[in-house]
Amino acid sequence: MSRPSPSSTARWQPRHRDIAAVLCAATLDALHPAAATLAKHPFSLTCRVGSGARTCHQLRPLDRWGLRQTHLITYGAGMVASKLGGERWQSHREIEQRGYFGGTLTPLGLLAHTCCHEYAHALHTARGLRRRGAVHDAAYYALLDRLHHDGHAEQVRTALQQRLSSAGIVLPTTLPPPVAPAATPELAVGDPVSFDYRGRTFHGTVRRINRRSVTVIPLQGGEQGWWRVSPERLYRRVAR
Numbered sequence: 001m002s003r004p005s006p007s008s009t010a011r012w013q014p015r016h017r018d019i020a021a022v023l024c025a026a027t028l029d030a031l032h033p034a035a036a037t038l039a040k041h042p043f044s045l046t047c048r049v050g051s052g053a054r055t056c057h058q059l060r061p062l063d064r065w066g067l068r069q070t071h072l073i074t075y076g077a078g079m080v081a082s083k084l085g086g087e088r089w090q091s092h093r094e095i096e097q098r099g100y101f102g103g104t105l106t107p108l109g110l111l112a113h114t115c116c117h118e119y120a121h122a123l124h125t126a127r128g129l130r131r132r133g134a135v136h137d138a139a140y141y142a143l144l145d146r147l148h149h150d151g152h153a154e155q156v157r158t159a160l161q162q163r164l165s166s167a168g169i170v171l172p173t174t175l176p177p178p179v180a181p182a183a184t185p186e187l188a189v190g191d192p193v194s195f196d197y198r199g200r201t202f203h204g205t206v207r208r209i210n211r212r213s214v215t216v217i218p219l220q221g222g223e224q225g226w227w228r229v230s231p232e233r234l235y236r237r238v239a240r
């Protein structure tokens with residue numbers, strides 16, 4: 001699963017739903033037949049369009065006994081609206097920091113990478129590597145890297161481009177400026193942060209970036225619940 005950094009406020013329109021349907025088709029036709037070998041064993045894959053922003057991979061039973069399962073990827077129409085509207089997600093950071101598509105963010109590359117991100121979750125799970133609480137671990141990123149380095153990501157991007165143009169959908173060539181609180185342009189969900197309050201330093205992890213505040217969850221025991229902190233007071237810690 002990947003989450004938006006800001007609270008996802010983008011309203012989706014029918015064309016965002018159409019684009020999400022194209023993501024489904026490209027995943028099933030361009031990605032799965034070529035990249036499923038990375039899972040070592042064949043696995044069943046289903047894709048669907050979600051009505052919210054939620055975009056995720058799940059394992060679902062195909063029969064009442066759960067003997068047969070399918071990997072289900074949901075592409076939210078709201079996610080498409082959010083990403084095309086300039087809201088930053090984890091996928092932005094992955095493209096920039098891991099140098100996917102040359103490290104350049106474009107609407108088409110961002111959507112193609114979204115397919116790869118979710119498909120890598122399916123591979124990670126199908127290979128039995130997924131552990132509780134370690135969704136985006138080193139094994140996950142090794143698979144995501146393979147999808148890019150082996151050319152699968154490029155194939156998805158091409159397939160998306162073709163399918164979008166035959167559906168008469170034209171994506172913008174550039175993304176709008178990022179929508180994020182001005183004081184925290186570089187802050188993202190999952191970042192380790194600290195802030196000082198009444199002479200004490202508190203450490204936590206960014207849980208959510210709101211319009212005027214950031215929700216931070218305490219790093220470890222002893223502290224309960226969560227804090228809402230104004231972004232100007234937060235500073236990033238170097239991840240351990």
Ligand SMILES: [Zn+2]
Pocket residue numbers: 001002117121135136
């Ligand atoms: Zn994810």
